[in-house]
Amino acid sequence: MKSWLPIPPGSHFSLANIPFGIISTTAIPARRPAIAIGAHVLDISTFAKEGGFAKLQNFPSDKLAVFSEPTLNSFAALGRPVHRVVREYIRDVFREDTPYPEALQTNEALKKAALIPLSEVETHLPLAIGDYTDFFAGRNHAHNVGTLFRGAANALQPNYNHLPVAYHGRASSVVVSGTPLHRPVGQVLPAPGATTPVFKPSGRIDIELEIGTFICKGNALGHPIPLKQADDYIFGYVLMNDWSARDIQQWEYVPLGPFNAKNFGTTISAWVVLADALEPFRTQGLTNETELQSYLREERKDNVLDINLEVSLSTAKGNSRTITRTSSKNLLWSWPQMIAHHTISGCNLRTGDLLGSGTVSGFEEGTHGSILEQTKAGKFPVEIGGGEVRNFLADGDTVVIKGWSGSNEDGLVGFGECSGQILAAVTQV
Template sequence: MASWLSIPSGSHFSLANIPFGIISTSAAPTRRPAVAIGTHVLDLAAFAHGGGFARFSALPPGQLWVFAETTLNAFAALGRPTHRLVRQYLQDVFRTDTPYPETLKANPTLQQTALLTLAGVQTHLPLTIGDYTDFFAGRNHASNVGTLFRGPANALNPNYSHLPVAYHGRSSSVVVSGTPLHRPRGQVLPAPGGTTPVFRPSARLDIELELGAFIGRGNPLGRAVPVDEAEEYIFGYVLMNDWSARDIQQWEYVPLGPFNAKNFGTTISAWVVLADALEPFHAHGLPNDVELQSYLREDRKDNVIAVHLEVDIQTARGNKRTITCTSSENLLWSWPQMVAHHTVSGCNLRTGDLLGSGTISGFTDGTHGSLLEQTKGGKMAVEIGDETRKFLEDGDTVVIRGWSGDNPDALVGFGECTGQILTALA
């Protein structure tokens, strides 16, 4: 799929992708939708205003207002069939043999107003997030952490393989890639075996390598989403770092689970990769030998999406190391299963709701999605140049990358999900 627009080999934003996001510029600070393409973005508000969708009959002119909104919620709510047609149309616009040359390729005026450099725009949260639910679908991570805390015989709780375990997170502190976060303060036990907490900045601040899924269609209150229909409710996917203060979590999580250890910040990547763009990369996840309840049984066997994942840590002194290389195939539960389980009680999901996969880890060293696993609970250190880390220090920047495909000219990627840890506020 060749393009008349120069797209560097290895770009996450090939013509096979067309991810959606929200941008602004210094010259036009109003937020509006865009798609990323190579080292450029197509400003969809300017493109629509300039007649770029004049040849697109699948979306009535009266609905083009969705491309002038300050979030992607209205576009997401149109449903996956519409997302599919819009993406295909934009791919055709950028093809070398485009059937619509007058819309952009042969329209220098519209190119000047609608085709911007990626480096010249500011990205923002792509959707308004009403609710955020974080699952625990990475079985290797669950087993590794369970072994640290409870021993190998009791690593996984009895319910783990029967249902997708999750907790409700804090949507107000979900931030877009590039947003710095202050180290959280909270109650922690001062030493192993202690029983009286102290209040201080977290000393065991960690990362959690995850994927996130945005809901496009909602379901009515009381109506469960069937597992084999659930993919149609997903708008698209992002990278996610579910930052975790392990020492705060250790003290607070009994009996109701994480709270302040998680609610200080969750970082997501800026560009939403549509579900259709990832359709060619479906694969088999981890096997589950448990006889599932009927509402979790899928007809589709290649039920997870294969995404290559990497994590870098860069210190304030400039040392940098890739500490994790793994794959999203290390998930026990699929996104449709997560949606089906979330709604089986009658819970109504809404457009813009965000679901997290849980930490994604492989089987071997260098494939773990958290420092807690890599350092065996802080007993070992990770070398980063001439520095070491057991957990994150102030000034550290974490960069997550993810992409599907092996052809460097047709990657379907997410860009980066970055965040720097700042000193705790007084």
């Protein structure tokens, strides 16, 4: 499928994608929805106001205002069948053989107003996030980190293969790609075996390579979402970096889980790749030999997504290296299983809730989704180049996650970047 709009080779935003986000521009500072296409965005607020959706079928006509809101929540709440017709309609608008040339292709005034170079827009959080839950479904990561924290014998807890372990994360500090974060300060143990903490900037800032899922509709409190219906609750996906202060984490996390080690910031990519766009890239996840409880039993084998993932680290001195290459298929649990488990207690999800997959790591060296695993808790530094090595992140380091599925021939379905820089601690200690 080709577009009348030139789409640069290697663009994550092909006709096969059509991801949704929230933008602002110098000319119009109000936040509003857009889709990314090639090296441009289509401002769908302007597009909607100027009649671009006139030929859109199967869309509730009194709901066009959702495209003028400062978040995607109201659009998401319309449900997957509506996301589908809107995404397919916009794709058709951009097709070389578009049935709707007057919607944009031949409307020079609207093209000028609504088609904006990506480089000229600022992106914002795509949805207002209600609750953020972080799962722990990357079994390779769980095993590697469990070994480092508790030894190989206790690496995976007895519950790990029985249920998708998760904890409630901090929603307020989820930020969009490009937002720098200050190194947190806190309590850490000064040496192995110490029992009295010291107060200092964290010396072990790490990344966690994750996939995030936005929820499009809610369930009533007390009424779990059955696994077979769970796909209908997924709006789409983003890349996620769940930054972690490992030294703070190790001291604080028993018995109630990570707190300050995680709540200083979580970065997500700006463009939500809709669930439909990634349907062609289903594959089989990690095998679970455990007999599962009925509410977690899944018939389909292609239960996870195969998204190519890359993590690169760039230093303030300008050295840079790709430190991780892996796939999002390295998960023990599928999104429907995670949603079914989250709600089996009766917990209610809401439109805009964000779920994290847990850190995605492969089996081999060079496929680890955290620096903790790569350096064996800091013991074997990673070479970045130019003589620079890293046990953990240094001030000024920038971490960029990229993720995409598909091929250049059929059009990439990618996320763009999930990027963040670590700045020096603010607090004087």
